[in-house]
Amino acid sequence: MKRIRIDSTVIVLGILILALIIGAILIGTVGRNFLSPGNIRDILTGMSVLGLVAIGQTLVVLGASLDLSVTYVISLASLLGATIMNGNPGNIPAAVAITLLVCAGIGLVNGLIVTVLKVNGFIATLGTGLILQGILNTNFEGSSGSVPWEFQLIGATGVGPVPVSTIIMIALAVLVWFLLDRTRTGAHLYAVGGDPEIARLSGVRTRPPLIAAHVLCSVFAGLAGLLLASRLGVGSPTVGQQGGYALLSIAAVVLGGTLLLGGRGSIWGAVGGVAILAVVDNVMSVMQVNPFLKDVVRGVVIVAAVAVYSRRAIVRRRPRFGAGGTRTGGDDAAKAAEHEMAAAASQLADTTTAAEGGRA
Amino acid sequence: MNATTTQPVLAVNGIRKSFFGVEVLKGIDFDVRPGEVHGLVGENGAGKSTLMKIIAGVQPADEGVVAYRGEEVRHAHPRQAMDAGIVTVFQEFTLLPERTVAQNVYLGREPRRAGFVDRKAMISSTAALLADLGVSFIDPQARVGSLTVAEQQIVEIVKALSFDAQVISMDEPTAALSDREVELLYAIIRRLTSRGVAVIYVSHRLKEIFDLCDRITILKDGALVSTDETAALTTDELVRRMVGRSIQSYFPDAVDGTTVGEPRIELEDCGNAYVDGVSLTLRAGEIVGVAGLQGSGRTELVEGVFGIQAFTRGTMRIDGSPVRITSARAAVRAGLALVSEDRKAQGLALGQSVLDNALLVVRSVFPGRTSASRREVPGVLSSLEISSRGLDQEARFLSGGNQQKVVLAKWLLTQPQIVLFDEPTRGIDVGAKYAVYQLMRELAAQGKAVLMVSSELPEVIGMSDRILVMHDGELVAELPVGSAEHEILGAATGAVDSPNSTDGGAR
Amino acid sequence: GCTTDPSVAPAESDSPDESAETTEWFDQELFDKQNEERGVDPQGPADQPYLQHINAEMVDTAEFASEGAKKACFANASISNPWRQTGWITMNEQLKALQADGAISEMETRDAQDSDDTQIADIDYFIAEGNCDVFLISPNSTAAMTPAVERACETGKPVIVFDRGVNTDCYVSFIHPIGGFAWGIDTAEFLIDNLEKGDKVVALRILPGVDVLEHRWAAAEKLFDEAGIEAVDYFTGADPAEIKSIISDELAKGDVQGIWMDAGDGAVAAIEAFEDAGADYPVMTGEDEMSFLRKWKDTGLTGLAPVYSNFQWRTPLLAAQMVFAGQEVPKEWVLPQKPITEGELDQYLEANEGMPDGHYAKFGGEDLPGYPTVWQQRQIP
């Protein structure tokens, strides 16, 4: 009975595989090995930070909001983390905790502005982003703080060619997948993103899931910031802007098949989207493409990849007839249901009549 | 049945409610008793849905009290009402198309185990609920968007039943259902009442009201008219109280001087992905009805003619000359009009004014005629007796019937020659229905061809000069005026083999 | 099994608290050093400023001496502004010259597009996959790139850093012009000389947080302060529209006698704001970008064009050649950085005739193969 629909995550995977194949060939033409450990590590490293941001962004987008403030949250987190650690390994737990708490606070503010003040997510987070930028510029002049060696290991160690940071990112993706799939908050987030009024009429409190999504999004941006601090060894007030993470993460999320209007999408799609971008970037870097041209290619790839499935994602009705007027048999189930429905009605009618002994 | 149990389970007293300073409920008293089906009727905009929403805790009343099991309650969120046992099937679907049946049914109160959603339990209890109703054809794990409208309505009802409800309000649950599913719903409701559940039932199909209800409350313009035992009312009396006047006949006779003329549109063996082998002829001055079960492809038929799902096979002629209509635009240019089935999704831009909606088609297709049409708007609107607060009023604030009239106005302004009506009276009240019927007769009298798709058999029988019946994507029969319901149903269910299905309408 | 980047080891040199205190940009020691270097006559060939050096402490590179054409790997921060673009063109022409000489076989470049994170990955990629004989690194930022540069040093291959520095001295040579403080001193002294006490200077800065730029303002602000010149600073993102609005608003508030810029971008817009408001031209310092020089010439205002010597883009490849030849190179290779004065203006305008507005007068590539068309047409590889 389950009606099959080509899941957009599958399409994303397809595009990714295509990108990998083309990438491998292109890299082969310049005499390099696509699957060499160094190259794999380059791709995966490229995925880690954006991946973390995209995971958070997915949550917000599922809830039909947006978060443009992630760039500044990332910068702030890298600074907070690095300055609190101040080169002392003993400070790591406190630094991580305080940083994530502050980020959660920013997410909470975003969430409250969006849900309580009813400001559109785009504008709300554009505004908080500006505020954060002001705070960063006022309080930090250039990179500061110092990350102890122990914490730097997170950004520089790997299991074989797989960086620890990627493993952390994937592990968190699993966690979020679990959250979306197996918790009420997740289910309610899909509902609120799909249609807040329907969610409300169904008894869902519409604010908490969206607030939670914003909080988590900022926390994930904070994690990305900490990861960057670990890789950079210092905190930097511009590291978020450097990566253009806000728009790229939204692009990756949509590339991964999540509906920008909310209510549909998956975390794995977003990770796939990030992977596509990382592979494209890697191939272009190895090929030494002109940096300006890289942006052109990125732009085209993003649009083209989304175009592959966006038309397909809008399924209308099941066709009943094939090209020449032949029956596709797609409606057999519904046809069978007709009779079952009739049978069910009469059976129900019988039982009630029997129970009540007739009715006027 | 013991419908006269004295103590009401739910009672409302002196409910008042205003929107933007306009009072839409003017002190309503109303109660339901356990095991009773209480019908709530009234014209479009009478305030039925608003009352339901107040009971459901969706909107607060401005004044008045809601007493549940003898105690005054103030539900600020639908969830509170649901938990207390007051459950509502709203007029608009409250299902998320991207989520599965089980996820929708348990939305807001997913069963949990160790803090996590227990998917297995959710699926199995949804399956159990479905099985309890004898519905085995809906998969709890199917995406709701992939279900037919009727199946979605059943899911909606299942969702309501999944609560341990004492009172279930159903706001036009049958608007999207054909008779088959209505029967199923009847059975479900009877089973509920036999368990002592109280049901508030809102419908514009008076037959259902009389079939099902124990008592009937009539609202008019936000005020309570009467509450009576069903046995004490007749259809005529009910209608008189609803509209304030008596309507002699539901279905006006043809306007004098209406003559059936030349064929205006002819289809020969047309087909697309949804319908096939459609051959029919519509003549000037003729009203042709199309009957069929839900999902039999009637909407696809008119959408095919109108170019929305353009026919990929067969030939079409308008006024004798062959045409290819591959877009709605081409159809409008060729003189067609389609009053679509779903007013909110396809008919109106609800945030725009009455005037802008009325001019929607002219502006889209004949921009050059905009200013001329603009001058005609007041005349057309008043001939349809639209009651709005002015041309500037947003369409969303009109009641259903008035919205439908705006849709009609939008098409009349294009002066169409062939008018396709898809469920023209769905969800509108008797008064507005009558106006629509009269309009159809007038169009016919003006020599236009009218095709009407309807799920209400009395309407098809009462209005049509010929009746076409669809089954599973094909035209299976053509029946003459005055055919009986069982004949139509026979053809629609495929039980009776029609003599010749291919040229059903061509004669 | 676990693999740790071999070089990610506790940095011996830096103690935790040392690098934590970097929030104040002004650094008296550096200020004094650069102030002193301004006055030093550079050593080296007079007609090749890109090979000159100031107060150099030479290091022996015999260990790297070897025959044959070498592969250079260049981790570039970006080419996102006209200064870097001009330099990048020059560097590629220098590469062609060295390839013709047989010194360098090829240069593989990865461009980090202004991202620290990307540049770290770029350097790591070079270490793992690049087969590099020499690493050329133009760091995107100082502190962040330090660990990655150290990793490159660990490979035992020569590392040459230029433009911005790093907090380590594992490199063979660090090439840079005198620096931001010298710029700040040059410009501030010029403005102070040409203005009265109490005059107002509007400082148009590009963006906060970049050390090279911050040093310029840190020095200038201090000197203005001491000289009793009122100075207000703005970040403009180098956007001329923003610059014009800022100056217009300042002129609406009151007179402005001086303009200080930490770049040449947008100088024209700043001057035009005075023209449009009907105000007298200010005393102004821009940069040796052609747009400023040309406008300076047109208006005849009192000006100075400090330089952040663009010819430094030639030096790294030349240094690499010297290293492989076993010649000694300066450990810290301080290139001269002499502002263009009013007297030299015509000379530089003439020399750079036909160059685009975003070109830098002291690009120093006149003797390279593609001159002048490659720069005129701004052919970026």
Added chain:
Amino acid sequence: MNVLRSLVSPRGAVFLLLVLLLIAVMILNPSFAEPGQLMRFIQRVAPIAIVAIGQYFVIIAGEFDLSQGSLITAQVIIAGNLVGQDDSRTIPVLLLMVVFGVAVGLVNGIITTLLKVPSFIVTLGMMLALLGGVMWWTGGAATGNPADSFREIGRGGIRDVPFLEFIPWAVLILIAWLALGIWITKLPLGKSLIAVGDNAGAVDYAGGRRAWVTTRAFVISSLSASLSAVLLVGYAGVHPSVGRGYEFIAITAVVLGGVVLGGGRGWIVAVAAGAFALEALFMLLNIAGVPSTLRDAVQGVIIIAAVAYSAVAFRARRKRGPQTPPDLTTAEAVSTSTIHTEKIRGD
């Protein structure tokens, strides 16, 4: 009284904000009240107001145009490189810019409508591709400012006008563009655009060419960006950073003007007022001497506050209902649930 009330109403909020900001500017700097200064202010707002007007048409149709900023940059550089010092090229290059603007709008529109890629993504891609493309073409730097005849459009004006002293061309162009915009909103195209934003399905079933209608909105947006580029070339000169971030400024102005993101509602004049309010805010920050590092923060707070005010004031008003004249209230009712439902289902 009525004026006051509509100023406080959500629809008029932007005008109130503008008035407050201008008063603040005048208090801090009385010379601003001089007509000449005012003209210069309008000249400065013109490029922003024009892109905002273009963005308005895209947003009421329920779409986004993020490529405006990059298009401005591209056009500015095209002008700089192609006109050069040759006056006679002014007209041909202007025509070329129009063609290029139309082409970019068409591509945005066609990919959005025919390939069904969300416009946020299409125009994001366009933003990257345009900027990268033009930088690639020019090697990052413009050759130089174009001839004065070209720059005159954005820089010059009618001088020695009694009382006003100086009327910049930009002011006249802005007035003309706004008038044109208002006129378009009254045309079938404008009405169709807002209907598409409200309910695309209804437009489809009414025989409207939705793809073409929406595409034209993108073309208008791109043309607005191109016009803005022409003014900016004159006002500021040629530089790759001219136009950066304009798409966000434009969207902010549109939202400040009370337009609902998602489409179907909004008034073009309020959008122009939104652009003025935004620029007045920037000016106030300059004049008040707010430290440059803090400006972004102040700007962020004010944007959120202004938009939140409209949203909250609207809800309060909706509850208060009775006191307000019916025509005003109905005009203000911002999207309710049903609309949202249709949108989600419709797409």
